[in-house]
């Protein structure tokens with residue numbers, strides 16, 4: 015039976031003989047051009063050679079697949095909708111926005127049921143003693159918060175695609191992609207974190223898990239730092255102001271803490287930083303603050319007013335005043351976008367005899383913006399955006415370097431460029447490997463949940479996740495016998511008795527059955543209290559605390575090889591001598607060669 019033919023289709027060439035390759039080639043080209051034009055390019059020498067002698071068979075295969083000549087079986091594609099995105103291959107290609115409902119269904123299928131469960135309360139403190147190599151003097155707890163979808167997110171690509179991982183230990187960006195054939199698919203970028211709060215997060219749980227432990231660090235004379243970063247409009251200010259409210263409540267809550275506080279001075283300062291400018295948000299004239307370092311390495315914020323507070327109401331008033339003074343502008347993504355980094359500093363004076371004041375830094379970083387978000391900015395706003403991005407870049411560099419510095423043997427050789435930006439200089443305790451006290455840092459990555467911001471969210475999460483992984487993935491270290499964090503209780507007692515010096519009974523009382531790592535984590539004030547109870551004088555207490563921390567820092571900065579083995583002083587001297595000898599041998603060899611060359615000429 016003759017094939018039905020479209021009245022418009024060209025007349026086919028006459029049927030060639032089985033071996034007439036060129037005639038068959040023309041027939042195939044003609045067939046494709048008529049029934050499947052995009053495939054005409056497949057007619058080439060390779061195809062003709064492969065089917066040589068079987069051209070008839072190939073032709074009937076094509077007819078089966080694409081229908082008889084002039085009557086293709088596959089229906090024509092619908093014409094592209096006006097404004098529905100980029101054109102591809104001559105036809106309209108569907109965009110992510112076109113496929114929103116299909117993507118939503120895919121995301122719902124992909125997000126395994128994850129109840130918005132609560133973070134455990136030991137997230138921060140577990141880090142201190144979790145390290146295999148003794149005490150972690152500076153710990154990082156890395157969390158994310160995915161804010162709920164808000165009215166401002168409505169528009170193109172407004173479906174949710176950033177979700178917490180199952181068990182809350184990961185954040186998943188389900189990145190929507192349209193395949194080349196126009197089908198919707200999701201690429202998953204997963205970031206392993208200490209915790210991820212979803213859109214229904216409870217502010218109290220956030221505070222309990224990452225805020226309260228830092229308040230207690232400050233009360234113990236240590237350093238607590240929490241900073242929120244992320245895209246503009248991702249909920250940093252919202253999160254940090256809720257947290258700050260609860261910090262104030264905790265500092266002044268009635269009960270045991272109040273007894274401690276009665277004898278300690280608490281003060282509050284608030285400083286905003288934009289580029290190299292820093293201002294005091296609590297002084298009437300918004301004075302400029304100078305940030306620098308003392309000879310002993312302490313960071314000072316000159317001209318920053320410190321306001322002593324006696325109760326929660328006073329402190330709430332100061333926090334409110336600082337928030338009102340901080341510069342905000344309306345941006346494409348947030349009506350009240352913070353245009354500076356805001357640093358709230360709570361200082362808790364040390365108890366009698368102790369040297370170090372406890373510090374709590376609550377930092378609300380300015381939001382990062384994509385080029386598209388800042389396209390309508392005037393010159394001044396562009397300069398601000400540039401300054402914000404430069405300091406965020408410096409922060410990223412410091413985090414990377416700090417991560418590297420915690421690898422074996424790297425502490426001395428890695429340069430952490432915290433002086434590069436005022437922001438990172440204020441945060442020196444976070445980055446300083448040889449900081450004289452414990453520092454706990456909480457990194458809170460804030461992200462918007464919708465597809466429109468998914469690339470930015472992915473970027474924000476990928477900035478934080480390596481910090482956690484790299485610190486945990488340090489290779490096994492050779493045991494350092496001089497690290498007090500690794501000593502057993504009996505060894506500690508002997509050391510205390512010898513160092514203070516004091517009797518074995520007094521040393522036993524001071525050590526209080528602690529293991530090495532527990533003893534090293536005891537704060538200065540708590541150790542002084544133990545010494546006083548064991549009837550040691552102030553000089554002995556100071557000597558003991560100083561010696562303990564010197565030993566801890568020496569252990570942290572001990573020279574090691576990349577495989578974790580310790581380079582002893584003798585090893586170092588021997589390697590130095592061997593290198594010097596090798597240089598001398600090389601010089602002698604060259605001298606000898608030069609002599610031979612001269613004599614040859």
Ligand SMILES: Nc1ncnc2c1ncn2[C@@H]1O[C@H](COP(=O)(O)OP(=O)(O)OP(=O)(O)O)[C@@H](O)[C@H]1O
Nearest residue numbers: 161162246247248249250251252348351352380381
């Ligand atoms: N978890 C949340 N629940 C309800 N609303 C939220 C939440 N997070 C943020 N918002 C709202 O989203 C808007 C933007 O939030 P916010 O100002 O905190 O963002 P930001 O990250 O600080 O932005 P920028 O960097 O521009 O200052 C605000 O109106 C805020 O109330």
